[in-house]
Amino acid sequence: MSQIIQAIYRNAQLNPNQIALSGLDAENNATSVTYRQLIDKLENTANSIKQLGGRCIALRAENSIDWAIVDLAAMMVEMPLVPIPTFFSNQQIEHVLTSTGADILVGDWNEQFDHQDSVCHLEGLPAYRIYAEPCGALLEGTVKVTFTSGSTGTPKGVCLSEDNLFRVSSSLVTALDVDVARHLVLLPLSTLLENVTGVYVPLILGVTSMIFPGEHVGLTGSSKFNAQYFAQALAQYQPNSLVLTPALLMALIQVVKHNPQLGEPLRFVAVGGARVAAEIMETAHQLGIPAYEGYGLSESASVVSLNAPNRVKHGSCGVALEHIEVKVAEDKELLIKGNIALGYLNEPFNDEWLATGDLVNIDPDGFIHIHGRKKNQIITSYGRNVSPEWIESQAQVFIPAAKLLVVGEAQHSLSAIVEPSDYIVERIHLLNGSLPDYARIQRLILTSNLATHTHWFTKNGRPRRDVIETWASELISGRNTNTDHQIIELY
Structure with a gap:
């Protein structure tokens, strides 16, 4: 059984009435799910997936508690799942489906099917069983295929194993070392970073993940932001942890400047996706925002390095997590070893060290400083x-x-x-x-x-x-x- 699922079972035994997931379901109903209830939902959903008899699930839906349940149930039955961002174009979606051979489509497929065409519901999400030619591109051991945006707009599929996902999640649990009871999901769960930090890490810790559609918390699609909704979500749900892009961190800084109380419940705010100026991080800390920059890539199952409360240097993206080794090539490119993905679709990784394409220097204290993309x-x-x-x-x-x-x-x-x-x-x-x-x-x-x-x-x-x-x-x-x-x- 998946080590992530095993951790959920342990937490259900230790604290069955602890809230695991809280927020809105796929039909926008407010709900909370205890760890004991989560086990029941995962087992029921897993059985439904088995009965569908497919090879690969494509999940396209807004953030919801049901999204997380389907994701975890697929992991339970070891069926590869492909999260598809809702902002992908029709051309990109077609590329994803063709390249993975996905034959169970879950979620928002209204343009392809009428709602009545669904063969069942996985929690509140409609599921469609389609005929698709086996493509043979999924690498053995794949439980998740995460697609990069691709510099040309054509997404590239990265095959990840359950061990990839568990190693990065458990390493983050160790690195956090702060008292977190509630994590508020802001980024799309189709983003690997939020999938790991917003679902797997809280459930391994035995705490609560609060999941709402992006619009509810101020973020729609890939970049549309509503500061008022964001501030209201902070006030109402009082999260202890968030994962933000640099643009969202700057929004949080402005919100806390106007209302310092909104930042008080925060214990850890991870910032990733692009380089952040040291002055911005220092401003956040002066306001009491516990913001810590990190770095990662899909080819290493997301997070590679992270600053933390007991080890921080603004202007860097932290030190390598315990499951990762890093070194710098002669041309200053960062190389990593220790949690490399299985490979791209139909293209296994065979080298011991993965070339990241990022130019860096590593200082004597082990902090990684990213300077930009090699190709840029x-x-x-x-x-x-x-x-x-x-x-x-x-x-x-x-x-x-x-x-x-x-x-x-x-x-x-x-x-x-x-x-x-x-x-x-x-x-x-x-x-x-x-x-x-x-x-x-x-x-x-x-x-x-x-x-x-x-x-x-x-x-x-x-x-x-x-x-x-x-x-x-x-x-x-x-x-x-x-x-x-x-x-x-x-x-």
Whole structure:
């Protein structure tokens, strides 16, 4: 039996009446499930999955208690499950289904089926049994396939074993070392990070995971945010732990500045997904927000390193968790060993060390400092290598509300594409004052609305650097004569 499921059984024996899951079910009914009740629900759902007789489950649904139950029941019967983000395009969904051969579809498939077509319900989620050709791409031992967004928009499937998931979860339990009774799920559970930290870790600890649809707590899709709903959720549910992206951390900082009481119940706030400037983390701690930056990747079942209350260094993403070994290659790329995924679909990993694609240095105390993606490095005409992510994260300190993109491949100097705002030139000068000369912004490209350039970003909002660099190069050279953009030379 899965070690995660075994931990749930142990907690059901020790504290049967302790609340395991609290929140809304798939039909938006408020509910709470004790550990004893959770075991019953998992066993019933597992039996229903067995009766469907499929090979692989594709789960596409908003966050709910039922989402977590289906996920755990599939693990109980060792059937591979593929979480699909609700913001994936139809093309991406088709790619996921074809590449995995999923033949049980659970959740929101209204565009493919009428609700009456469901063969059963797994908890409150409709399930559809379809015919799909066996694709043979799932690696032996796979219990979860998590899809990256892909830099080109085509998601790539990572095959994870139950041991992968348990090792990272149990290692996080050890690293936390704080008194947490209630975790509030904010990110989509289809995100591996929240799946691990919002479901597996609390249930191993024997505490409560509070699960609501994203809109209920202020986050819709991949990036739409409502600060009022977020603040209301903090006030109503008083969570002890959260997992946030850097943008959500900055929102939390503003909320706590206006209402310090909302931060008082927090004991641990993990921050990941992108590099965070040290000044932002220091501001959070000055406000009493226990924010700790971490780092991870799907190919290692999510979290690799983490700062913690007893071992923290702002500006780093912490030290490697106990189940992971790390080292730095000659070209500064981070290599990891110890909890590597089974591989990509139909592409097993065979090397002892996994090349992460991230450029780092590890200081004498073991803290990992991420500088950016190896493939995203800008090489200026003077031969200087610069990571755009480093400068973009530092910009959060001086222009926190602005989206800023750094370009400069083969150029004499760096440029920043940014939306117009009050005192933008003065703020960029302040940013430059915090950077070495070779990393300073020499030119501003003001564009009225970055969001309209949809082809610049992947479906989950990651910049397509090559596309943006080409556009900026043409604009600077005069080959693009579009007058919707203003160029300001700073020096």
